[in-house]
Amino acid sequence: MKPTVGIPRALLYYEFFPLWNTFLKSLGVSTCVSPCTNKRILANGLKNSVDEACLPIKLAMGHVIELCGKVDYIFLPRIVSVAPREYICPKFLGFPDMVRNAVPNVPKLIDANIDLYHPRSKAQKNLHEIGKLFCSNPMRINRAHKTACQSLISYKKLLQENILPEAAMEIMACKEIVFKNKHSKYDSNGPTIALIGHSYNIYDQHISMDIIGRLKKLGVNVVTAETLPEEIVRQGATILPKKLFWTLGQQSIGSAIHYLSDPAISGIILVSSFGCGPDALTGELIERYIHRTRTIPFLKLTLDEHTGEAGVITRLEAFLDMVYWKAG
Numbered sequence: 001m002k003p004t005v006g007i008p009r010a011l012l013y014y015e016f017f018p019l020w021n022t023f024l025k026s027l028g029v030s031t032c033v034s035p036c037t038n039k040r041i042l043a044n045g046l047k048n049s050v051d052e053a054c055l056p057i058k059l060a061m062g063h064v065i066e067l068c069g070k071v072d073y074i075f076l077p078r079i080v081s082v083a084p085r086e087y088i089c090p091k092f093l094g095f096p097d098m099v100r101n102a103v104p105n106v107p108k109l110i111d112a113n114i115d116l117y118h119p120r121s122k123a124q125k126n127l128h129e130i131g132k133l134f135c136s137n138p139m140r141i142n143r144a145h146k147t148a149c150q151s152l153i154s155y156k157k158l159l160q161e162n163i164l165p166e167a168a169m170e171i172m173a174c175k176e177i178v179f180k181n182k183h184s185k186y187d188s189n190g191p192t193i194a195l196i197g198h199s200y201n202i203y204d205q206h207i208s209m210d211i212i213g214r215l216k217k218l219g220v221n222v223v224t225a226e227t228l229p230e231e232i233v234r235q236g237a238t239i240l241p242k243k244l245f246w247t248l249g250q251q252s253i254g255s256a257i258h259y260l261s262d263p264a265i266s267g268i269i270l271v272s273s274f275g276c277g278p279d280a281l282t283g284e285l286i287e288r289y290i291h292r293t294r295t296i297p298f299l300k301l302t303l304d305e306h307t308g309e310a311g312v313i314t315r316l317e318a319f320l321d322m323v324y325w326k327a328g
C-alpha cells in the first residue's frame with residue numbers, strides 16, 4: 001500500500017505546495033492536505049503551542065494535529081534558507097522540534113533540512129534526502145525533482161496572473177486552462193490595492209478574516225507580492241542601504257516599494273502577525289518609507305488570535321473611504 005504523507009496547510013504551503021506535492025506523487029506517495037483553517041484547528045494550535053510563538057506557528061501546530069492519525073508521515077522540512085545568502089525566519093527551523101515535543105503520538109516527521117544559503121547548495125540534494133525515504137532509484141528521484149520544479153514554475157505563473165493560490169492549485173490539479181483565461185489581472189474597474197504580508201497570513205481566509213474576498217466583493221482589485229515576478233520584488237528591496245537577509249522580509253519590502261512607485265495603486269494594506277519579530281522591523285521600515293515618499297492611503301493590520309472581525313471590517317471600510325476620497 002502507498003504510504004500517505006500529510007502536508008499542513010500552513011506556513012510555506014502557499015509558496016511551495018505544488019513543488020512538494022508533485023515531488024512526492026511522482027515517487028508514488030499519496031498526499032493528504034489538512035483542511036482549510038477553522039476554529040477547531042486554531043484552538044488546537046493555541047492549546048498546544050508555547051505562548052511566545054507567533055500566530056502562524058500556533059496555527060501550523062493546529063494543522064499538524066489535524067493530520068495526526070490520518071497519515072503515515074507529516075511533511076515538515078526544517079527550512080533554513082530558500083535563497084542564496086538569505087535566511088528564513090528561525091521559527092521555521094525549530095518548528096519540527098516544537099511539534100515533536102508538543103504533540104503526543106505524532107506520525108513520523110519528514111524534517112530533512114532545506115538549506116539553500118550557500119550559492120553552491122542544491123535544492124535537488126535537499127529533496128534527494130526526502131526522496132530516499134520512498135524510492136531507492138536516484139534517477140527516478142531526479143526525474144521527480146525536475147517535474148516538481150516545472151510544477152512550481154507553472155504555479156508561480158498562475159499567481160502572477162493574479163489568481164489566488166488555492167484557485168491556482170485547483171487549476172493545476174484539473175489542468176483546466178479555460179478557468180485560467182476567465183481571470184484577468186484586474187477583475188473590476190475599481191481601485192487597486194496592494195496587500196502586503198506573508199502568504200500564510202493573507203491567503204489563509206480564516207486567519208485573515210478573508211481580507212482579499214472582502215475587498216473583491218467591494219469592487220477592489222487586490223495585488224500582492226506573489227503577483228509580481230521575483231526579480232521585480234528583489235529590485236524593489238535594493239532601495240535599502242543594506243541587503244535584508246530575511247527572504248520573507250525582502251518580499252514584503254520589495255513589493256511595497258514597487259507598488260508605491262506604481263501610480264495605478266490607490267492604497268497599501270500591510271498585514272502582520274502579533275509576536276512576529278521580523279515583521280516588527282520590516283513593517284516599521286515600510287511604514288516610514290511610505291510616509292516619506294508618497295501620500296497614499298495606508299492601513300496596518302496586526303492579526304492575533306483575538307482579532308475581532310468587526311474591528312477589521314470597520315478599519316477596511318474607513319480605509320476604502322479614504323481611497324475613494326483621495327481619488328476624488
Ligand code: SF4
Binds near residue numbers: 055275
Ligand atoms: S516571520 Fe514572523 S510570522 Fe513568520 S514564522 Fe517568523 S515570527 Fe512567525
